[in-house]
Amino acid sequence: MQQKDLDARWTKKNGISYYGYKNSICIDxxxxxxxxxxxxxxNIHDSQLLPRLLDPENEHDFVWADSAYSGECFEDLLSLGGFESLIHEKGARNHPLSDKAKELNRVKSSIRACVExxxxxxTMSMGGKLTRKIGLERNDAWWGLKNLTFNFLRYLQRSSHIATVA
Known part of the structure; x- marks a missing residue:
């Protein structure tokens, strides 16, 4: 008997359709x-998740994000929460980015690459990002465990690096 996932949705990115769920993260x-x-x-746009991902207990109050998060409403939200925005600038039709803005975006991209x-x-070491769970609650639990496993692996990587340096 097949089951239909009533919570999952379709979205299209760069002309390719995707079905299911999205794991959005905030990293140190x-x-x-x-x-x-x-x-x-x-189908939920990344920009709608910003309030849920901001961490007031983080040591740094900088927020690096792509241009999907650009706009006055995000700037207001960040300043209200005591965060400093380092969000990519976005060009518009007939208003391309200046060379200085392009250079700043390149610098910001080097930090944002940590999330990627x-x-x-x-994808490469933990069996990929595909989940076969049905329902938002099960997918949330699955991604939570996958994120926790990543943190354990990251801890082991950092502690072995620190041990070899010391």
């Missing part, structure tokens, strides 16, 4: 640990 830029995460159906490394590790 210094150590690479996942501090917060949110699992949502795939987490997903790369999950």
């Amino acid at each position: 830029v210094d150590h690479g640990f996942i501090r917060r995460y949110a699992v949502t159906p795939a 490394h987490v997903f790369g590790c999950m």
